[in-house]
Amino acid sequence: MDCSESLSYQKALFWFRRDLRVTDNKGLNACIRGSIEMLPLFITSEWQHEHPWTGPGRQQFLCECLQSLSHNLNHLDSGLCFRKGPQVETLIKLALETGAKAIFFNQDPDPYGKQVEKKLVLEAKKHGIKVHAYHDLSLHAPGECLKKDGTPYRVYTPYFNRWIELEKPRSSQRLKLPPLIPNVEMGSPPELSHWGLTLPKNHHALPGGEKAAKKRLKQAVTRVPYYLAKRDHPAAEGTSRISQDLRWGTLSIRKVYETISTAAQSDLKNHSSYHTFLKEIAWREFYLQILDHFPEVLTKEFQSVYYNLPWQFEETYWKAWTSGQTGFPIIDAGIRELLQTGHMHNRVRMIVAMFLTKDLHIDWRHGEQFFNQHLIDGEIASNNGGWQWSAGTGADAAPYFRIQNPWTQTKKFDPQGDYIKQWVPELQEATPRQLFTDPGGGISVHPGYTPTIVDHNTERLKTLSIFQTHREALM
Numbered sequence: 001m002d003c004s005e006s007l008s009y010q011k012a013l014f015w016f017r018r019d020l021r022v023t024d025n026k027g028l029n030a031c032i033r034g035s036i037e038m039l040p041l042f043i044t045s046e047w048q049h050e051h052p053w054t055g056p057g058r059q060q061f062l063c064e065c066l067q068s069l070s071h072n073l074n075h076l077d078s079g080l081c082f083r084k085g086p087q088v089e090t091l092i093k094l095a096l097e098t099g100a101k102a103i104f105f106n107q108d109p110d111p112y113g114k115q116v117e118k119k120l121v122l123e124a125k126k127h128g129i130k131v132h133a134y135h136d137l138s139l140h141a142p143g144e145c146l147k148k149d150g151t152p153y154r155v156y157t158p159y160f161n162r163w164i165e166l167e168k169p170r171s172s173q174r175l176k177l178p179p180l181i182p183n184v185e186m187g188s189p190p191e192l193s194h195w196g197l198t199l200p201k202n203h204h205a206l207p208g209g210e211k212a213a214k215k216r217l218k219q220a221v222t223r224v225p226y227y228l229a230k231r232d233h234p235a236a237e238g239t240s241r242i243s244q245d246l247r248w249g250t251l252s253i254r255k256v257y258e259t260i261s262t263a264a265q266s267d268l269k270n271h272s273s274y275h276t277f278l279k280e281i282a283w284r285e286f287y288l289q290i291l292d293h294f295p296e297v298l299t300k301e302f303q304s305v306y307y308n309l310p311w312q313f314e315e316t317y318w319k320a321w322t323s324g325q326t327g328f329p330i331i332d333a334g335i336r337e338l339l340q341t342g343h344m345h346n347r348v349r350m351i352v353a354m355f356l357t358k359d360l361h362i363d364w365r366h367g368e369q370f371f372n373q374h375l376i377d378g379e380i381a382s383n384n385g386g387w388q389w390s391a392g393t394g395a396d397a398a399p400y401f402r403i404q405n406p407w408t409q410t411k412k413f414d415p416q417g418d419y420i421k422q423w424v425p426e427l428q429e430a431t432p433r434q435l436f437t438d439p440g441g442g443i444s445v446h447p448g449y450t451p452t453i454v455d456h457n458t459e460r461l462k463t464l465s466i467f468q469t470h471r472e473a474l475m
């Protein structure tokens with residue numbers, strides 16, 4: 001793939017993937033500079049609702065991002081062409097039909113996306129079409145932030161220490177788009193029915209699209225000064241809420257970094273909050289590089305000592321967990337927030353994921369898939385990282401013996417039960433103490449609410465024994 005900058009094509013295609021914005025988009029800007037006429041395009045996959053990552057809230061968010069992108073491109077005297085089908089074949093067909101001699105795009109981090117890129121290069125070559133690919137997704141590409149010996153980091157803190165030292169790329173101005181390649185049937189944006197999905201009645205996610213994303217970034221600037229104090233409290237609006245915009249590329253990571261760094265320079269007294277926020281941005285990049293260097297994490301544990309752990313699958317537990325009916329208020333609140341909004345607060349994600357793996361002994365891969373279907377920010381690198389962290393099997397994960405107690409976590413992070421009450425109406429009248437006091441197994445914390453499906457202390461001991469036995473067997 002060629003990324004040189006002095007390009008000049010009469011006609012070129014720009015293939016949008018997970019970079020659904022017109023502002024500071026590296027591949028798009030290169031295509032604008034390098035072509036006299038261009039055709040921006042999006043190809044809807046043929047995945048239907050049976051695909052493990054396809055859920056209604058998430059696909060609806062994508063549809064909104066695409067409508068917004070199409071609107072923005074029309075407004076800039078260009079447009080967005082829509083096609084459905086296998087990506088490589090569709091791109092080649094369109095290039096041949098339009099006479100485009102080049103295809104530009106931003107790289108995808110996941111193994112499937114990379115496979116498609118490789119195939120595209122081979123097919124395009126057969127037809128004399130050039131392919132230009134760019135790294136747009138993170139501040140530092142996986143190969144840019146390595147240990148002194150050139151190998152990838154496996155532990156977060158040294159990764160961050162190196163990452164923060166590296167000079168950060170700057171965002172760019174929006175460029176004027178060249179005219180559209182004429183006489184192309186533009187098609188229309190996909191709708192949820194394409195995947196055979198419908199939105200649940202009470203679903204209310206954040207709106208998708210670049211305009212909404214920019215508004216959220218503006219709002220994030222007012223929240224980051226208090227990030228350190230508030231970010232772990234799910235009832236407080238203490239986090240940025242930009243993860244879905246980084247996932248779908250409606251915000252540029254360079255713009256996010258610049259915006260927050262500029263705010264930090266004029267607010268020195270809150271330095272620790274800004275620094276903590278940047279550390280989270282670096283966690284995203286840490287997991288992206290883990291996925292790039294160790295793609296096997298998508299199917300296996302990062303730490304090989306935990307291959308073939310004896311996970312269990314109790315159908316009734318799985319149903320209770322996925323429907324928010326476990327009798328553990330903080331768990332049920334988290335799952336219900338996810339089902340209704342496509343989001344779950346980070347602290348609650350950790351508690352919920354640890355509960356599935358350590359209290360219900362269910363394989364983290366089941367939870368990972370469920371999250372990916374429902375999260376509007378569902379992103380395979382961070383999601384896999386988060387799940388393997390919680391299961392104790394990942395890169396720089398919580399050690400298996402450090403098992404979070406859902407009751408004490410509630411007392412610490414939702415002491416008044418405000419978050420729980422927002423999502424679990426049966427508990428409106430419960431006292432804070434009822435919400436964070438462990439009643440034991442099979443007992444309800446409040447009349448009218450479901451009894452606890454397990455006893456946390458019993459399951460904790462069981463987990464310790466499973467992990468210890470497994471480790472000892474390997475020694």
Ligand SMILES: Cc1cc2nc3c(=O)[nH]c(=O)nc-3n(C[C@H](O)[C@H](O)[C@H](O)COP(=O)(O)OP(=O)(O)OC[C@H]3O[C@@H](n4cnc5c(N)ncnc54)[C@H](O)[C@@H]3O)c2cc1C
Binds near residue numbers: 242243244281284377
């Ligand atoms: C089990 C589990 C699954 C997760 N799945 C995803 C996922 O699919 N997609 C996703 O974007 N994040 C995931 N996370 C990380 C984190 O929960 C979300 O990024 C965060 O809740 C998003 O809210 P925010 O934008 O308000 O975050 P903020 O706290 O404002 O953080 C700013 C940005 O930093 C990044 N970030 C923050 N925390 C993390 C983290 N722990 N790991 C990686 N990046 C982080 C995100 O891009 C986020 O938008 C997961 C965490 C866990 C424990």
